[in-house]
Amino acid sequence: MSEENPSEIYKQRLQKLNKIKELGKNPYPNNYQKEYSTKEIKEKYFSTDEIEQSVLVKTAGRIFAKRPMGKAGFVHIQDEEGIIQVYANDKTLSSDEHEIFLNLDIGDIIGVEGEPFRTKTGEASLRAKVIDMLSKNISPIPVVKEKDGKIYDAFSDVETRYRQRYLDLIVNSSVRKNFILRSKIITEIRNFMNERKFLEVETPMMQSIASGAAAQPFKTHHNALNIPLYLRIAPELFLKRLLVGGVEKVYELNRNFRNEGISTKHNPEFTMMEVYQAYADYKDMMALVEDLFSYLAQKITGKDEVVYGEHTISLKKPWQQKTYLGIIKEKTGIDFNSYLADENPSVEEAKSKAKEIGVDVSKLNTFWEVVDEIFSEKVEPYLIQPVFITHYPKAVSPLAKNIPDNKHIVERFEPYIVGREMGNAFSELNDPFEQEKRFLEQVKMKEAGAHEIIEMDEDYIEALKVGMPPAGGLGIGIDRLVMLFTNASSIKDVILFPLLRPKLEK
């Protein structure tokens, strides 16, 4: 609400604000020494039938419900961990504070000193002796009511919820819980990695070449050096430089930026963990993924499974393993392995096979694009329980090592859960000459019109020439992992402030 065109409620709140000031109180005091959270009060004073009545406990929180009755009344205050009821009347409070108490609004933040007691109905409450206004609410918050677990007038407008996430957090307790859980998951991931002696590092987010993945970068400019810079699309090539530098177990858990579409599964900035381990390969990464997910399940749900939508997902290891071409054959009957004797398998034959099973590939130009389209259409949606899809085509994996004696297939896997790719891992290519050749192939594909390829990075080739130990590497999309554990259907529900187009003021 603008100050030029105030609503009725806005004007009333300003009047209340002035009234508090007239009583000689500061409606926005500098500090308040909160002694207990509402949860601690309940644990300390209400866990037994006998309640110490004579003590004064001091807490603070935001009012989200009030029930005045003549000169007395109840308010419910909420803090980060819970709620507690506060009772007051004209005898428990000084006359000034009683005046303030009667005029409290839903949304006000108050401090309370009061005696613990139970009401007739048994609810844990505080009989207020002192009330302090800590922050006067001016713009009203949505009022959500609840009875018998049923929620009335839920604050549900998604746009407002995302744009004013603070309201969402105040009013929707499940939102608050999910973001606390996100933090816990990330802490547990770090615990897991650190315990296994992986070193957490921070590599550049601003890079002069945006490589390491095939995606459109955000572009910016450094004034003093007068050079273009890109927000990283992946930390991969820097982390592998660390392998060259003798760091044997390393990870980075932080933001990547991709200048691409926004959807329920994509936000332009998203969180990724990349892991590299020297003297290991993709199979070691597979074991790491299994261990990590079942560790998280134990820590978060206490079981080795998690409920997502209508599915109960068992994260118990070992997970299933299926080869990329194998599972395509399983689901569609098409055996693309039989085409691989050729150096250049026929696009036309792949296309006619795709048409037979009703997959539209009219816009695609290469054999592997056609195969991948079939995979996305006919395989991906059915990968509900955890499965490792292995043996990816080299054509789409320019940083991965070939399977020995196979020119088309690399040592790579992607873990899938609930039809979603949860990560990507491979045996890291450490042959500088082969890597250079692969980069050049990418450059050729770009010249041929591919708009997303992995950029050549000559300095990285130079690093490989110093020698990188054989290594396994892994990337895990943290937002999607959190979605799994919080049963969220949109990535916006696990990112506090998802990107929205700014709303212009008139």
Place this chain on the structure above:
RNA sequence: GAGAUGCUAGCUCAGUCGGUAGAGCAACUGCCUUUUAAGCAGUGGGUCCCGGGUUCGAGUCCCGGGCGUCUCACCA
């Protein structure tokens, strides 16, 4: 980027055939000193997303725009 769909009071939503704006909660006033979706009585509150058009008259019909959501496409 394409298609579908939505935008009305602080929140959740009605609004018929085009006739000048409604409910519940919230707010305000009065009553009410253990309530809990508190209750009872009364009152106020609107840029109907924005801009055009048609019409005597538009929340409603038409055109353009904005923002969101869903699905698809790209991607993790």
